[in-house]
Every structure is written in structure tokens, then in C-alpha cells.
Amino acid sequence: MSKVVRLISTEGDLCVMATDSTDIVREAHEIHATTNVCSAALGRLLTAASLMGSSLKGADNSITLRINADGPSGSVIAVSDYEGNVRGYIANPKVSLPLNNLGKLDVSGAVGKNGTLTVMKDLGLKEPYIGQTPLVSGEIAEDVTSYFAVSEQIPSVCALGVLCAPDTEDIITAGGFLIQLLPTATEDTIDRVEEGLKGLPSVTSMLVQGLSPEQIARKALSKFELEVLDEAETAYKCNCSKSRVEKALISLGEEELNNMSEDENTEVCCHFCSKKYNFSSEDIKEIIRKSI
Numbered sequence: 691m692s693k694v695v696r697l698i699s700t701e702g703d704l705c706v707m708a709t710d711s712t713d714i715v716r717e718a719h720e721i722h723a724t725t726n727v728c729s730a731a732l733g734r735l736l737t738a739a740s741l742m743g744s745s746l747k748g749a750d751n752s753i754t755l756r757i758n759a760d761g762p763s764g765s766v767i768a769v770s771d772y773e774g775n776v777r778g779y780i781a782n783p784k785v786s787l788p789l790n791n792l793g794k795l796d797v798s799g800a801v802g803k804n805g806t807l808t809v810m811k812d813l814g815l816k817e818p819y820i821g822q823t824p825l826v827s828g829e830i831a832e833d834v835t836s837y838f839a840v841s842e843q844i845p846s847v848c849a850l851g852v853l854c855a856p857d858t859e860d861i862i863t864a865g866g867f868l869i870q871l872l873p874t875a876t877e878d879t880i881d882r883v884e885e886g887l888k889g890l891p892s893v894t895s896m897l898v899q900g901l902s903p904e905q906i907a908r909k910a911l912s913k914f915e916l917e918v919l920d921e922a923e924t925a926y927k928c929n930c931s932k933s934r935v936e937k938a939l940i941s942l943g944e945e946e947l948n949n950m951s952e953d954e955n956t957e958v959c960c961h962f963c964s965k966k967y968n969f970s971s972e973d974i975k976e977i978i979r980k981s982i
Contacts, residue, residue, distance in 0.1 A: 691923040694744045694774045695903045700915040703875040704883070707744055708867040708903035708910075709924065711737040714776060715852055715864040717926035721964050724783040726854040728763055729861060730795045732780045733852035734830040735768040737866040739778070740924055743770025752812045757833070759805025759825055766801060769962075775927035777962040795854070798828030807833045809841070831866070838870070845871040847883065849910075851893035863897040867910055882913035928963035935960075935967045939974075940981045947978045
């Protein structure tokens with residue numbers, strides 16, 4: 691299982707969430723058969739969504755992150771519940787690109803640099819909260835940091851990483867952390883955060899070294915005393931069901947359903963988990979009767 695932990699400074703001036711999302715990203719890779727660069731793009735967004743979702747309060751709350759940009763991978767989407775369990779997909783999982791000029795996976799090349807990051811929070815209210823900001827780099831972590839600064843006015847630091855095997859495309863490790871300043875933060879708080887982050891190894895390097903999410907959080911914020919708020923196991927978890935698919939089919943309208951009923955069998959595949967749902971002609975006709 692993957693794991694997420696939340697900590698707060700004893701001075702109450704910042705909080706941090708950290709996660710080892712290796713199992714989540716492995717599951718996503720197996721479901722979507724992603725190339726390395728697409729595993730990195732989808733894995734980073736899933737990790738960010740899990741971190742952000744873990745701070746939601748209600749059992750029915752959820753958060754959706756969507757990147758729409760001009761890269762060949764197309765849209766990238768990740769959805770998290772309040773426990774940090776996530777699901778997601780990437781429109782074109784087969785994109786392959788050479789390494790960038792730093793010798794790393796070219797995530798921004800796959801995702802694109804011209805586009806938007808949209809965050810939708812369903813908090814159980816009449817209307818969801820929706821915030822949208824332009825992409826800063828397409829590398830995702832920087833875009834999440836920018837979103838918090840611009841849309842929610844929360845000074846933040848986000849680090850995300852996915853390490854893939856060059857030859858087999860297996861997921862070696864994945865994770866990230868999200869530091870957020872609280873209203874009581876001072877200039878001294880900011881200075882100590884920046885000082886602690888200088889020379890910090892990458893998230894994947896720390897995970898390979900065997901550091902836990904809590905140890906990563908404490909290493910990133912070495913200038914602060916931290917207390918654990920909570921810790922939870924997380925997973926790649928889809929909430930699709932036949933009844934949900936039926937509701938989606940109803941939304942297509944009676945005319946489209948009538949056309950579908952002419953086929954002996956209709957197969958619907960879930961974008962998030964690739965599970966297939968089959969509906970016979972009679973099933974579709976019954977759905978039409980229910981919708982009238």
C-alpha cells in the first residue's frame with residue numbers, strides 16, 4: 691500500500707503532507723500501459739491529488755485535478771477522495787520522447803507548456819469550488835505550487851517524483867511532498883523553509899534510500915519541530931459501478947440510447963480502471979424506460 695502522512699510545526703506556522711505513492715503509480719501504469727514519460731506525468735498528478743485530497747474533511751468530499759495543454763499526451767486527470775485514494779487517466783498513454791537537456795523524462799514535453807491546471811473541489815455543497823491557473827512549466831509540481839499561490843493565496847512548495855526503469859518501463863518508486871504556510875507564518879518561517887530545502891535530494895532519491903514519508907517531511911523541514919497529525923494508507927481506487935455507468939448512459943439522451951439499443955451488445959469501458967460493462971439490447975431498452 692502507498693502511504694500519506696500530515697504533519698504540523700509545533701509553532702503552528704506551517705503544515706506538510708508527504709507520500710510514498712509507488713504502489714498507486716504502479717497500478718496506474720499497469721492499467722493504462724503507460725510509457726515512462728506518461729507514467730511520470732500521470733504519476734505526478736496522481737501524487738499531487740492524493741496529497742491534496744488527504745486534507746479534505748468530509749467523507750463525501752473529493753478533488754479533481756485536470757491538465758489541459760498542447761502536448762501530445764493530451765489531457766491528464768486525477769481524482770482523490772478525502773483519504774487520499776486516487777484514480778486517473780492520461781488521454782494518450784503511448785507518447786515516447788527523448789530525455790530532456792537535463793537527462794530526465796521530458797514531462798513538460800509530453801504534457802505541454804501552454805495550457806491550464808484546473809482544480810475542482812466537491813465539498814458536498816450545491817456547487818463545487820473550481821479554480822484554474824495557467825501552466826507555469828508543465829512539470830506539474832511547479833504548476834501545483836503556482837495554483838496555490840494564485841488561486842488560493844497559500845504560499846506552498848510542492849515536490850513530486852516518479853522513477854521509472856529505462857528498459858522495462860517498470861515503476862521503481864514515486865512520491866512527493868507539499869509544504870504550506872499557515873496564516874501565522876512570518877518572514878522568518880519562509881527563510882527557514884528555504885534554508886532547509888537547499889541541497890535537498892529529489893523525492894525519488896530519498897525514497898530509494900529507504901526514507902519514509904515522515905522522514906522525508908522532516909528532512910525537507912529540518913529547521914522545524916514537527917508533530918504528526920495523521921497517517922493513512924492510500925491506494926489506486928476506482929468507484930465505478932454498473933449503476934454509475936447506467937446514469938452516464940441516461941445522460942446521452944433518448945435518441946442516442948435508441949440507436950444503441952439496435953446493437954446486440956454495447957460495451958462501456960471505464961476510463962479510470964479499464965473495467966468493462968456490457969449492456970444487451972434489452973438492457974438499453976430498460977434504461978430508456980427508466981429515463982422517461
